[in-house]
Amino acid sequence: DTGVSQDPRHKITKRGQNVTFRCDPISEHNRLYWYRQTLGQGPEFLTYFQNEAQLEKSRLLSDRFSAERPKGSFSTLEIQRTEQGDSAMYLCASSPRRTQTYNEQFFGPGTRLTVL
Amino acid sequence: AQSVTQPDIHITVSEGASLELRCNYSYGATPYLFWYVQSPGQGLQLLLKYFSGDTLVQGIKGFEAEFKRSQSSFNLRKPSVHWSDAAEYFCAVGYGSGNTGKLIFGQGTTLQVKP
Numbered sequence: 016d017t018g019v020s021q022d023p024r025h026k027i028t029k030r031g032q033n034v035t036f037r038c039d040p041i042s043e044h045n046r047l048y049w050y051r052q053t054l055g056q057g058p059e060f061l062t063y064f065q066n067e068a069q070l071e072k073s074r075l076l077s078d079r080f081s082a083e084r085p086k087g088s089f090s091t092l093e094i095q096r097t098e099q100g101d102s103a104m105y106l107c108a109s110s111p112r113r114t115q116t117y118n119e120q121f122f123g124p125g126t127r128l129t130v131l
Numbered sequence: 132a133q134s135v136t137q138p139d140i141h142i143t144v145s146e147g148a149s150l151e152l153r154c155n156y157s158y159g160a161t162p163y164l165f166w167y168v169q170s171p172g173q174g175l176q177l178l179l180k181y182f183s184g185d186t187l188v189q190g191i192k193g194f195e196a197e198f199k200r201s202q203s204s205f206n207l208r209k210p211s212v213h214w215s216d217a218a219e220y221f222c223a224v225g226y227g228s229g230n231t232g233k234l235i236f237g238q239g240t241t242l243q244v245k246p
Contacts (some may be wrong), residue, residue, distance in 0.1 A: 019174075046232065048232075048233060048234075050234075055239075056238050056239070057135075057221050057223070057237050057238050057239050058175070059236070060233040060235070063232075063233055065231075070231060071233065108175075110232060118232060119177060119180065121177075122167075122174040122175040122176075123174055124172075
């Protein structure tokens, strides 16, 4: 399967701990997005990478959050000093190099984070 | 600010009945519009998209949607619902040319299908 993959699928942690999630986009896609989805809500944009450059960050991305895409391939999202309000589904999406006005995003299955 | 509104949080229809899920958007430029479906514990699957041209677009699983610029709407329809259509449906607007391409989602509509 060559879709977007995310690891882990589920993470349970205690408040105050650090967690890291990984996203592997579709191999030829140079654009990568992170979204957060809380219960009963639609996904909300967190951040965007074009190749290895992080070009946009939402104000939702507090200083406890950091994302990287070191070689323009996989990406990691780290949350430091987790809080119960961080409990959510974290979704990754990728899209190909822009060849037309807009390119479709392909979503991974998500990582569900529960902070106790 | 750009936004997407799905007025119906929860809808219940009988199997075989028709379905319409509403979506209204607020966006200054030409919108790129999407409908996604999410089954429990799953990621988002694209049902259909509108970029330009014919305002009635066909998608997968027998879904269609109609773009109405005058009403700022992009409603999703299906003539006959199947039990397997029970899921959560999200309407989204994409930022296009010159932007990052990020999506703005509505809060979703949960579809329940009665046998």
